Structures are given as C-alpha cells and as structure tokens.
Amino acid sequence: MxxxxxxxxxxxxxxxxxxxxxxxxxxxxxxxxxxxxxxxxxxxxxxxxxxxxxxxxxxxxxxxxxxxxxxxxxxxxxxxxxxxxxxxxxxxxxxxxxxxxxxxxxxxxxxxxxPDGLSTRQAMAVGTAGFTAMLSVMALEDHGLKDKHGPVLVTGAAGGVGSVATAILAHLGYEVAGVTGRPETEDYLRGLGASQIVPREELAEAIKRPMESETWAGCVDAVGGEMLARVLGQMKYGCSVAAVGLAGGAALPTTVIPFLLRGVNLLGIDSVMQPYENRLRAWNRVVTDLPMDKLxxxxxxxxxxxxxxxxxxxxxxxxxxxxxxxxxx
CATH class of the missing domain: 3.90.180.10 (Medium-chain alcohol dehydrogenases, catalytic domain)
Incomplete structure (x- = not known):
C-alpha cells in the first residue's frame, strides 16, 4: 500500500x-x-x-x-x-x-x-510550467528573436511559467520586462533577472487604437485576454508573442492590424502533445539555459x-x- x-x-x-x-x-x-x-x-x-x-x-x-x-x-x-x-x-x-x-x-x-545534470527534484522545480517556458523561448528564437532587438516582455511574470521564462531569458542575455499585479514580487523578479517591472494595470486596460509604439522584441504571455490584445499592438515589426495561458481570459479582443501592418507573429505553445524529439530538445535546453540557483x-x-x-x-x-x-x- x-x-x-x-x-x-x-x-x-x-x-x-x-x-x-x-x-x-x-x-x-x-x-x-x-x-x-x-x-x-x-x-x-x-x-x-x-x-x-x-x-x-x-x-x-x-x-x-x-x-x-x-x-x-x-x-x-x-x-x-x-x-x-x-x-x-x-x-x-x-x-x-x-x-x-x-x-x-x-x-x-x-x-x-x-536529462543528465538534472535531479528529479530539479526536474519538478521546472515541471510543466518550466517546460512550457522553455518551449516558448525556443519558439521565439526559432522565429528570429535576438538579444539586440530590444526588451522581451513576460506577462504573469511571478507565476510558474513566467518565473522560469524570466530566468531563462535573462541568462541568455535578453533584457527582460516582467509584468506583475503583485508589487511585493518586484525583488523576487529582479532576482530572477528582470531589469524592468511593468505594473499589470499599465497593460490590463484595452484601448481603441489597434497599434501603439513599437516597444517589445518578443513576449511570453501567460495572461491572454485584453492584455494580450494590448501587447500585440506594442510589438516591434516582425516580432513574436508566445501565447501559453489564459489567466486573464480566453477571448482576444483585437484586430488583424498588427499582423498585417507589422508582421507580428502569435505563436501558440502547447506542452501537452509535444512530440518526443522536441521534448528532449526542450529538456536539454533547460539543463544549459536555466541557472539552477535561480531555479x-x-x-x-x-x-x-x-x-x-x-x-x-x-x-x-x-x-x-x-x-x-x-x-x-
């Protein structure tokens, strides 16, 4: 028993x-x-x-x-x-x-x-959330993300996916902006490598303009809803958002304008049915690209x-x- x-x-x-x-x-x-x-x-x-x-x-x-x-x-x-x-x-x-x-x-x-170099405890500190974060970073890089392009936004940054994404991106040399609605998590996020903290309320409100100033070179989004719609209008030309969650809602109140005029990419990240080879690729990247002290x-x-x-x-x-x-x- x-x-x-x-x-x-x-x-x-x-x-x-x-x-x-x-x-x-x-x-x-x-x-x-x-x-x-x-x-x-x-x-x-x-x-x-x-x-x-x-x-x-x-x-x-x-x-x-x-x-x-x-x-x-x-x-x-x-x-x-x-x-x-x-x-x-x-x-x-x-x-x-x-x-x-x-x-x-x-x-x-x-x-x-x-993977070699990872204990079972560390593997579950990564878990599905961290595995999803690694898939997101890989997808952004596969679609052209480079550290010289500018800051990468992480929404829901203090959550499971957001925490690991922040640590991985910072370790890889990206400038990371973390979105959080919990001011008390600022020190935690800066400890993971975030160089900028964006209060949730700055992005939570939908606006009527389909596009704003080009700000972000990439985004890992765990929120969805109105925040994702807002972020799409702030992406730099040809840059991508990896969508991993819907903590802010499943609806996406946006237009096709960011896709048509700025060539923005919205990348869906699914961790559930990933093929075996991509799973191995992601777990091996975790070993090399996620600092264990940050984890x-x-x-x-x-x-x-x-x-x-x-x-x-x-x-x-x-x-x-x-x-x-x-x-x-």
Missing part, C-alpha cells in the same frame, strides 16, 4: 480531496510503473484537485499533471528498472491518473529520460497533504514561483 491524493465527487456534485492509501492493483493498466519522487502544482492541477474544470473524466481520481521518479517495472524495452524518468502532458492527471501518488503507471510513450530561488516545498490548499491558492493567483511536492514527505 502507498499514499496518493484522491479526489472524489459526492452525490451533490461537490469534489473533495484527501490523502488515502491505495495499492498497485488500483493503478491503471499501462507498460511502465514508476516510483514517483516529486511532482509540482500547476493551474490545471488546481482545477483537478478542486472543481475539475471539465478536465477530469472519472472519479475517484489522482491528479498531478507531471512527475519525476524511478522506473520500478517496465514492459517496454525503452525503459528498465532503475531508470530516472520525467513525465509532463499527455492529459496525465486530467483524463488519466497522475503524479500525486507514491507510484504511477503510465504509457512508455509518455515518458522521457531524465532554487523559485521553489517552495510541499507534501501530498498540502495539495488541497495549494490547489485552491493557485486558482486565486496566490502561488509564487514553483511548488515542488515531495510525494514521500
């Missing part, structure tokens, strides 16, 4: 989460069984721990959209007992049981080997019993940086 965070739904449709003991026979059928060491907390996890957000198909459910650990058994030749592995995406923790458990059983196709500065530790509160907190925008969940703690 081992511990797992179990979310269940009562007859009234309300969900409740708590740590319970389950056995190997309770896990889903798949090729690889992993002894989970660490997981983390993402916005989707908050939804799955709480109201579900339409993501969870069946109850009882084990959330946790990412994890890192050691292979215990495998029916697939690609992995053998003792291998260190990482999982992000593939709707694990949503449609499939996830990482908030001391053991998990998943498809071999969903795993990647833990450690983002971390707050947690255990399985902390997750119900943390799930509620992240939905309210009250989680800073990265939460690393020691499932054996």
């Amino acid at each position: 081992f511990n797992a965070l179990i979310v269940d739904k009562d007859e009234d449709g309300k969900t409740h989460a708590g740590v319970k003991q389950i056995g190997l026979d309770d896990l889903p059928h798949a090729e690889v069984t992993v002894a989970v060491e660490y997981s983390t907390v993402n916005y989707k996890d908050g939804l799955c721990i709480g109201p579900g957000g339409g993501l969870v198909r069946h109850y009882p459910h084990v959330p946790g959209i990412d994890f890192a650990g050691t292979v215990e058994s495998s029916d697939d030749d690609r992995y053998k007992p003792g291998d260190k592995v990482v999982l992000t995406g593939w709707r694990v923790g949503e449609a499939h049981w996830g990482g908030y458990s001391q053991k998990a059983r998943v498809k071999a196709d969903w795993l990647v080997p833990l 450690e500065a983002m971390v707050q530790p947690a255990t399985l019993s902390d997750l119900p509160k943390l799930g509620a907190d992240i939905l309210k925008g009250q989680v800073k940086g990265r939460v690393v969940v020691d499932v054996n703690g």
